[in-house]
Amino acid sequence: MILEVKNLKKVYGDKTVVNIEHVQIEQGETVGLVGNNGAGKTTFFRMLLDLIRPSEGEILSKGENVMQSDNWKNYTASFLDEGFLIDYLTPEEYFIFIGGLHDLSVADVSAYLTQYGEFFNGEILNSGKYIRDFSKGNQVKVGIAAALMQKPEILILDEPFANLDPTTQIRLKNLLKAQSGSMTTFISSHDLNHVTDVCNRIILVEKGIVIKDFKTDENTLKELESYFSA
């Protein structure tokens, strides 16, 4: 068990946005968080990353409360939104900065980036632009590549497929599938097709509460579709 959520609650005013009693994530699982807008997915991820203080409860990463220790940062990489990018840097500078935090040398970083030539479609590296000048899709690519570069044990992505072009969506799926087993992945998505394809476990949330939590099989997509069309 690598992640454990206990009695987690976040209340804004009189509205409970997240209310998760107990969830355990095992090492190597690829978990998809599914739910409509306002289900509390992003708030949950932010608490997972210690960006929001929970009203109640705690999140344990390898048994340690994420609020009390910084150790989880050593093996957790994430990309929730553009707020994670330092947008006045060139992509190269950003990758080198993030790599440096994980003791990767400049040479390590450029070696790593060479595998991403296809993923970047030749538009990102040596483009002579700051990250803020990129389209949203390309910004997402930078964020995801920077997260994967950290070789994390836990990867957290919030709606990674949104804003990506179809080719990149498929490439991203392949990337995520290739890593499964070694890496614990936590993604949220509105795209039921992708999420059932990539994930081996689905957590369905509504208004902050876990409605369903199950392993994926060939019927999962149908089940989810019927749930959301009801």
Place this chain on the structure above:
Amino acid sequence: MLSTFLSHQRKSFWRSRNRGSSIATQIVLGFFMLYFLVLALGAGFGMAHLLKYFFPNQDVIKSFNGIILYYFAFDFIMRVQFQDLPTLSIVPYLHLRIKKSKIIGFLNVKALFSAFNLWPFFIFLPFCFMKIAPTHGALLTITYIVSIFSLAVFNNYLALYIKRKSITNTWYTFVGFALFAGFAALDYYKIISIMAFSDAVFQAIAAHPYYGFIFPIAAFGIFKLNADFLRKNLYVEELSSKQEKKVSTDYAFLNRFGRVGELAALELKLILRHKRSRSSLILGFFFLFYGFIFYKEKAIDRNAFGQMMFAAIFMTGISIIIYGQFMFAWQSAHFDGILANKINFKDYIKAKFLLFTIGATVITLLASFYGFLSPKLLLLHIAAYLYNIGFGTVIVLYLATLNYKRLDINKAASFNYQGTGATQWLLMFPYALTPILLYLPFGIMNLPYWGLMVVSLFGLIMLLMRGFWVNFITAKFEKQRYKIAEGFRE
């Protein structure tokens, strides 16, 4: 249609998020505006006396004529630096069923809503009515007013045209000021006189009032030029400033500080790559001349360091004060990223201290030219410098942990008060008062050098305690980080 546009504009002004968020800020800003207004009016009504005071051996009208072109040259330099381009506001209208000419008309009218167009009236009109009208009569007074108004309009559109064509650069502003100062000096030593030229122009107008038409014609010409340029280039990406190729940079001198240096380099890039922080930086250099106001010969002779302390603190610590007042908020756009990444908070705080120390050191070295006025001032600067890096940094960073206001650094720079809260205004009190209070008892006992020593010693002790302060601020930061992050996400 124009009135609809203007009403939208008014709404966007009053309903913008940061507006009205803090009434205190509004009130303080209101006072500032009022203050400048009163200053301008005072200058306007006191113009006759001022001119007599500065140019005692000249007829006032001659002096008045002489300063008009100077004023507008200065006005032009300031406009190129500070006046905003009204461009982005038209984006939502471009694809709608609205004629291009209407949109251009709106842009042109909107451009007139600028404080720069208000000052000339306050400054010059009173004199026109008080002195020109009795001497030269109504017709010429009207010609003067029309000329001054036209010069303002001319400057207005010429500055915008230059900005639109993106042939401007911050350094040009410096060059402009240097030229301006150069001509003023030439005037002073009576080599080439712009004043005489300016006077000759207006003398000619006084003799032949119809010459006055030159100015409105010129203003209309530049207005047309601007409108035509807009008509041909009404694409937002062409109207906003041109993109140049961006390159990655590496600040080798910061590498020796390890991870802290990396974080400081990151922030240095932040400062240099955003317009708002860049203009703060330039403002900081302008404040280097602050000393000429405060360092009076009398004060230097009497060793009245208490009087001069404020200026010294302000000059040597300007980078800390200006950059520090929005500390953390500069990074509000990617603050989540900083928290979620593997960045040690202690390193993060240390990087801030490092950056402040470098900034204050550079500016103190630059300010050492005051040593030519009197070497004593160097001692004063050293005391102020030690205080700034020792204790000023701590005050600024402590207050920064109480600042939850998002700052959108990509928004245009000058006269943008977003992210300004009461904290920022209060910052100056403990910052400036501490050293003055430390000095005061020695000043009263007439032991000025002892006073400087005490201030220096205080700064030095705080500097030696930096390890403690870093821990103190880090602890506070860790406690406040959720609140700060929430405010910055807003």
